[in-house]
Amino acid sequence: MNSLGAQYKALVIGSSGAIGAAFLTAFKKDPNCSLVVGLSRTTMPGFSLESEASISDSANLLALNAPFHLIVDATGALIIDGQGPEKQLARLDPLQLSRAFEINTIGPSLLIKHFVPLLDTDNRAIYAKLSARVGSISDNKKGGWYGYRSSKAALNMILQTAAIECSRSNPTLVFAALQPGTVASKLSAKFVSPEHCLPADEAVQGLMQALDDLVAKSGAYFIDYQGQAIDW
Numbered sequence: 001m002n003s004l005g006a007q008y009k010a011l012v013i014g015s016s017g018a019i020g021a022a023f024l025t026a027f028k029k030d031p032n033c034s035l036v037v038g039l040s041r042t043t044m045p046g047f048s049l050e051s052e053a054s055i056s057d058s059a060n061l062l063a064l065n066a067p068f069h070l071i072v073d074a075t076g077a078l079i080i081d082g083q084g085p086e087k088q089l090a091r092l093d094p095l096q097l098s099r100a101f102e103i104n105t106i107g108p109s110l111l112i113k114h115f116v117p118l119l120d121t122d123n124r125a126i127y128a129k130l131s132a133r134v135g136s137i138s139d140n141k142k143g144g145w146y147g148y149r150s151s152k153a154a155l156n157m158i159l160q161t162a163a164i165e166c167s168r169s170n171p172t173l174v175f176a177a178l179q180p181g182t183v184a185s186k187l188s189a190k191f192v193s194p195e196h197c198l199p200a201d202e203a204v205q206g207l208m209q210a211l212d213d214l215v216a217k218s219g220a221y222f223i224d225y226q227g228q229a230i231d232w
Contacts, residue, residue: 001208123172135153
């Protein structure tokens, strides 16, 4: 991450998942990263996406390590409470839909609320959130996956709106929604065979290079691991 300066501090939220763990490893290997902190349900401090109090408490504790120059939120879920994505309208269930939004939209929105204030306000800093190509409304050609698609699309709107607001007081801040590709993980194993998946470390290296190339603007980016823009 050369554009963040000779030394930078990174925070990975959701560091226990495949992509979050790969980000954590990559930052630990980067000589320019002076500090990297991993945050997950099992770390101390820990947090739950369903509890704003736990998110706020974690942010308050990690403020001791601030300012951070790069925060990556790698949280999210496709299978929730044992239920996978709905492929037909007939499968829609209000509780399942609300849980998808709780995990993929509301929780990450509260992470933005509490962790953006921990970013550096004097130099270029980045808030990056794992999203998904299926969250693109204009790219939806196949349908299905109602709750997951909708919760990711709503997340993208939250991120875009936060980026516009924050740019007014901190014009050096970069927001980005990230599409990592289909990464080999427990999540993807039920839907895609491993030979058709990217290794997590390869996806993360691509995402880190893509983030390095972004310049601050009023609004968020939506990009894939090759640095290609995705339509909202």
